[in-house]
Amino acid sequence: MYVKNGTGVLKKVLLSKPEYLKATPINEIAKKWDLHLDIDKMLLEHELFVQAYLDNGVEVEFLDADADRPNSVFSRDFGGCIKEGYILGRFKEPIRYKEHVDYEAKMEELGIPVVARCEEGLFEGGDFAFLNENTIAIGMVARTNEQGIEEIKKAIEPLGYEVIPVRCKEEYLHLDMCFNLVDDTLAVAYKEGLPSEFVERLEKMGIEIIPVSEESIFAHGCNLQALGDKRVLSLKSNQYVNEELRKRGMKVIELDITEILKAGGGPHCMTFPLLRE
Template identity: 45%
Template sequence: MATFVNNAYGKLKKVLLCPADYYRIEPINGISRKWMEQGYEMDYELCKKQHKALIQAYEDNGVEVELIEPKEGLTYQIFARDFGICLKEGYVLGHFKEPVRQPETALYEKKLKELGVPCIARCTAGCFEGGDFCFLDENTLLMGVIDRTDPAGFDSVKAQLSDLGYEMTPIYVDRKYLHIDIIINIIAKDTVIICPDLLPDGIVQRFKRRNFKMIEITKEEVLAYAANIQGLGDGKVISANTNTKTNQRMREFGLEVIEVDISEIVKGGGGIHCMTFPLIREAE
């Protein structure tokens, strides 16, 4: 049986992205609202250029990129992470909280079927989004219950995945932080970017007991998407070129940092990790 994704750090072989053709910012998070309230006019041609550069960075580093066809009117489809999560057996189909994003679900479901990735569970109550997901290990899953994933959505998926042998732990954080992947991101087998100030102590202790090296970030860095990067495996990560402090820390930890410019895209409230849906990682 094919294994799709069973960890956060094996060599990334294949990802799904959505081009920025119809990307437009909407007032659905604090970052986008800030820019809109200032009257900032997004440069959408620059957004498309930056997204193409991200695709190129993946391909240059041996990652096969699958693209879903963007649909006019689906302004946040670019953030491909959020429709669900991918595990070793297949994917879990989530349910978007924001109405502007809900039509994306059927398109991503169709695309995953075309790619031969089976649906192993689906959110049947409440809301459940992929940006709230983090592997702790192959069978231990952390899930943010923040703004875009609610208790009903968490319980719906947990009940189904427990039958497959998974343990799911909820992480409750202030709603303004939207998704857990701006607070916690495992970027290598023993390394995590994390903001302890925003997390229950029990969650931080779980990482410490497993002897993770911890790159700690502040609340301010969380909102600057300092943790929202993508681990490639083999000691490599892709990160925003504006992420100066965290990039330096990662290099000090022995990681190779591939920098890309997403300075315009991120004004809509999402980063590299948000735009990337892993399809295949090498199992370890």
């Protein structure tokens, strides 16, 4: 048993440090910044991020940083983890191709089997979201396509999963930039950017949505990481969302991260869950 849902108690994660990260202009956020980010500041921010996990009982595994895969700090994107093993995705951007090889080798080292892989289509883990233990939403935004989703469905639907494609505007990059489940029946989302049938599905499942503006997508307002037991990692700058979460009984662990964000990813993007109870 590895990861059975998106909101159970998180016990183990796979991360990678931002030693070679640059604001490569491959998404709408990174296009606004200089390519050369403050490495020392990013490393300090990442240390605080790691410490937040350790303080909350989460074991941390690392893939060593590598200059040939500068974006591997966004470990979420190489695939998705389910209870039987993991799904190996396929990157759209050439700058990320080496991540396929190195993350697959790391998962083999950790003894976690591949249960599905994208060979022809595209899939990145920022588009992967459990809605419950048997229902998985996969965004079709900028870097996951229909062919990739079909390859995943063919592999995991026989295991009892329902896979729901969710098409969003390409500028939003990944589903986790505009929708995130933070507790069993609580999500943060830009509702107007999601397909109406998906929003209706969430409502039927009894999932309450804390609404955010379209602008908050690009400030990582939805890019939160659920820890389980009503705990969530968020950004210190995310004041409105954090207050709304607290009103609903959530414990919000605030991260003072700003520099890493300039490359286009937040706490959720930087986390690949390996074990949830």
